[in-house]
Amino acid sequence: MQIETKGSFLNDRLDWNLLRTFLAIVEEHSISRAAERLHLTQPAISQSLRRLEESLGQRLIERRGPRFEITRAGEEVRRIAEEIYGNISRLSSELGELGDSVSGSVRLLSVSGVYLQPYDDFLAGFHRANPRIDLQVEVMRSSEVISTLLQKTATAGLSPSRVPVKKLERRLFMRQRYAIFCGRHHRLFGQPALTTEDLLSENFVSFTGDQIGDNLSPLTIFRDEKGFKGRVVASSSSVHEVRRLIFAGFGIGCLPEHVAQPDVAQQRLQRLPPGEGVADVDIHLLWSRERKYSQAETLFLVSLNQWLEKRERLGQAD
Structure with missing residues (x-):
């Protein structure tokens, strides 16, 4: 229709x-x-x-x-x-009604650093109910997730998507709060009472998608609005590599709070101002509205959408 x-x-x-x-x-x-x-x-x-x-x-x-x-x-x-x-x-x-009689494979694409404990529990329950469905998860850049879905060669993807993409359905999966961090080898590490103004001349470690017009552009806009003058000295499409480069002292950089939390607890990273963080980035579940799906793929998509709808009803979407 x-x-x-x-x-x-x-x-x-x-x-x-x-x-x-x-x-x-x-x-x-x-x-x-x-x-x-x-x-x-x-x-x-x-x-x-x-x-x-x-x-x-x-x-x-x-x-x-x-x-x-x-x-x-x-x-x-x-x-x-x-x-x-x-x-x-x-x-x-x-x-x-098909239950565990469904067999096949699901190809799921994802940007790096997507972590949500209830989602892990969903996958465990889905596997118990459908042991004959194989799941292949591939980590890639957000732009690659979207282009691959448009090529109709994957079942679904988890990626930032600031605006709707023609021919793709999308549903909010989770919201990530990004904040600025420095690593143990950085000169600001351990310094108390820092302000945002103290950071303006520092070099940055960045995501390759952190640029105007891309899906992480809220991070770029924040730096521009606040007047950051440092240059980007290292970058990666992987959140884990960005975290590694920040720890190594290449520069300060933005990370999702949940990704950095264990390193902050171990004093490998230090959270920097502003206290409220930099920006919220929405991760969406994306899938093609034109692709023909197998029984296994349809079952996975319907089950995941039902799980997300239940979380929305319970007010747990973020």
Whole structure:
């Protein structure tokens, strides 16, 4: 199904999670009750509704003081959304009946440094339920993850994706908070009461994707806005190599907090200002909307999406 709006296909840019939120609003007849049901804040629900209306170019709800009425466009969107999620539920049920009879392989791409303990538990449960499905995980740069998925040669990918990519579906997987660190061999290591101004002339260790327009550009924008003058003296696409170079004293650099935490505890790395960190970078689950998937791949994607939806309902998406 394709809906054409203003000369472009809507399904190239629509976040399907917004449909789930809209269904909750309609079914609860209240934004506040929808927020309680989805374990989100009222402003978050209102923002999702606004984003959906902007994507469709239609007003879906007419507010009448504390009450609201669904527009004709809203009724049509509800019908389509119910059909979509009904099909997903039937697909999940059919796949569940197959159980461990499904065999095959899944090729999953990922940027380095993606760590989420509940995800490890999900993989363990999926393997127990589907012991005949093999999983191949390949670590690569974010741009390579996206290009490989567009070539339809992989099942799915875990990667930053600042904007929707045409022909790819995406769903928030986790949020990584980046902060600045220096290593034990750096001259700033051990110095107390440092400020952001103390860092402005320091050289940097960087990710190869840390540049304007790339998926880690929030790190570049932060440095530009704060007036950092040092040059990038070392870089890598691997978070573990960036961490190694920072420890070796090549320069200061940004790392996800969860990656650096063990080294900070062992006094191999020191966290630097600002205390609130540099930026949040969203990691998305990405998959092609045009690729034909095997039973094993479909089962993996449906199971992973169900797990992510459960985390969203419980307010554990970040």
